[in-house]
Amino acid sequence: MKKNITHESLIKKEGQELIFDNLTNPRVVSEFIDILNETLNSYNKNLILNFKNVKGAFPNVSVPIAGIIENISLRGIGFEFYYLSEFLKKLSIKTPLRVQENKDLAQKASLGKIWRFDSADDIYLLINSFVDELSQIIVCEKGVLEGFEWSINEVLDNVLQHSSRSFGYVMGQVHPKTKHFVFCVYDTGQGIYNSLLSSSVHKPKNPVDALKLAVKEGVTRDKKIGQGNGLWGLHQIVSENTGILNIISNSACYNLTNNELKTFDCVSQLPYDNGCIVDFQIDYSKEISISKALGGYEPVNLKLESLEDNAGNIKIDLHSKESGVGTRKSGEKIRNELINIYKQSNKNITLDFANINIISSSFADELIGKLVTEFGFYGFNNIFKLKNMNTSVQSIVQRSVAQRMMESFNGKG
Numbered sequence: 001m002k003k004n005i006t007h008e009s010l011i012k013k014e015g016q017e018l019i020f021d022n023l024t025n026p027r028v029v030s031e032f033i034d035i036l037n038e039t040l041n042s043y044n045k046n047l048i049l050n051f052k053n054v055k056g057a058f059p060n061v062s063v064p065i066a067g068i069i070e071n072i073s074l075r076g077i078g079f080e081f082y083y084l085s086e087f088l089k090k091l092s093i094k095t096p097l098r099v100q101e102n103k104d105l106a107q108k109a110s111l112g113k114i115w116r117f118d119s120a121d122d123i124y125l126l127i128n129s130f131v132d133e134l135s136q137i138i139v140c141e142k143g144v145l146e147g148f149e150w151s152i153n154e155v156l157d158n159v160l161q162h163s164s165r166s167f168g169y170v171m172g173q174v175h176p177k178t179k180h181f182v183f184c185v186y187d188t189g190q191g192i193y194n195s196l197l198s199s200s201v202h203k204p205k206n207p208v209d210a211l212k213l214a215v216k217e218g219v220t221r222d223k224k225i226g227q228g229n230g231l232w233g234l235h236q237i238v239s240e241n242t243g244i245l246n247i248i249s250n251s252a253c254y255n256l257t258n259n260e261l262k263t264f265d266c267v268s269q270l271p272y273d274n275g276c277i278v279d280f281q282i283d284y285s286k287e288i289s290i291s292k293a294l295g296g297y298e299p300v301n302l303k304l305e306s307l308e309d310n311a312g313n314i315k316i317d318l319h320s321k322e323s324g325v326g327t328r329k330s331g332e333k334i335r336n337e338l339i340n341i342y343k344q345s346n347k348n349i350t351l352d353f354a355n356i357n358i359i360s361s362s363f364a365d366e367l368i369g370k371l372v373t374e375f376g377f378y379g380f381n382n383i384f385k386l387k388n389m390n391t392s393v394q395s396i397v398q399r400s401v402a403q404r405m406m407e408s409f410n411g412k413g
């Protein structure tokens with residue numbers, strides 16, 4: 001006998017009030033779309049969104065929900081928000097943050113927020129911030145940051161190139177416990193099926209077919225504009241990392257998890273453009289061979305190049321670091337950045353202390369002390385060179401390194 005699997009609703013509807021159970025299960029998005037379809041056809045077009053039960057939010061749920069709210073508001077549905085916790089306010093679920101109006105925030109704390117990008121300049125600023133922030137808060141294995149930067153560029157650019165809209169939404173989030181980061185990009189445009197159907201030599205038979213075609217090498221709606229590398233490359237990078245990729249567009253869903261592919265064609269849709277969701281998860285503890293993923297192509301790492309001196313060595317000017325040299329947090333950020341730079345480049349790194357009069361002991365411990373324990377005394381000396389330290393800074397560093405080494409020697413490090 002065929003078993004009917006019924007799920008309990010994740011959005012409870014009481015009159016015009018919608019009580020969200022969570023913002024972590026992607027089923028919330030389809031339930032929300034179903035309710036909006038009913039609302040569009042009903043007399044009362046005002047809804048109350050109640051988030052009292054929401055404890056956390058994942059990008060693949062909150063980004064499409066925020067984008068849908070913003071766009072469907074323009075089509076006559078009114079929203080009121082109940083129980084917007086500090087966390088949800090910070091996320092900007094109600095009105096995604098505009099990059100141009102929040103440049104400072106974008107540069108300092110781009111993760112964990114829903115952004116709306118409206119131009120190539122916005123994309124450039126956001127991506128730089130994402131990469132900087134990731135490299136300061138987590139240590140990524142070789143190829144991860146480069147693979148991510150390449151992929152997110154392609155996905156965001158696709159929105160401007162193909163969606164038929166001039167804007168989209170994006171959010172990134174780090175899950176340190178499982179050593180993953182996740183990014184979701186959403187646009188409210190024509191969708192992949194329509195874009196390939198209307199203007200390409202590829203004639204997809206249905207929305208699922210369109211997604212399968214779009215991730216193939218060389219498939220583009222127009223050879224004069226693109227080469228069909230973007231989604232193929234993203235797919236290769238995620239697959240090389242055994243990560244997760246979801247593409248949802250029109251009524252179709254394409255899911256790659258641990259290199260197993262699943263597709264289905266029954267996603268809820270709004271009566272107008274449904275756009276496209278691209279959502280991917282990378283395991284940052286797993287190395288990615290970019291040249292293997294991209295068939296021999298190795299993107300130039302402009303950021304690393306800009307740090308190199310004439311001899312090809314990397315030089316970090318500590319005086320120019322915005323976070324300063326006084327706090328443990330700043331020491332940790334710079335340490336992570338240095339480990340990431342070393343993992344990506346495998347090159348010697350000079351730390352220049354010029355123009356620094358004094359540093360705090362906690363900064364010294366977090367940066368130098370912990371680097372010495374991480375790489376070992378010999379390894380540290382082989383990789384790092386300390387330059388232009390005055391005598392006060394020297395004695396602070398000496399003390400914190402000695403303490404740190406003693407601790408690790410005693411097994412407490």
Ligand SMILES: Nc1ncnc2c1ncn2[C@@H]1O[C@H](COP(=O)(O)OP(=O)(O)OP(=O)(O)O)[C@@H](O)[C@H]1O
Nearest residue numbers: 158162163191192195220221226227228229230231
């Ligand atoms: N956000 C989107 N909205 C609508 N269609 C899209 C979107 N993203 C991708 N597509 C469709 O999928 C096709 C393949 O995308 P892909 O990024 O692989 O190649 P491309 O953008 O055409 O070329 P390249 O990435 O090499 O510049 C696009 O040509 C377009 O038809």
Ligand SMILES: [Mg+2]
Nearest residue numbers: 158226230231
């Ligand atoms: Mg592309």
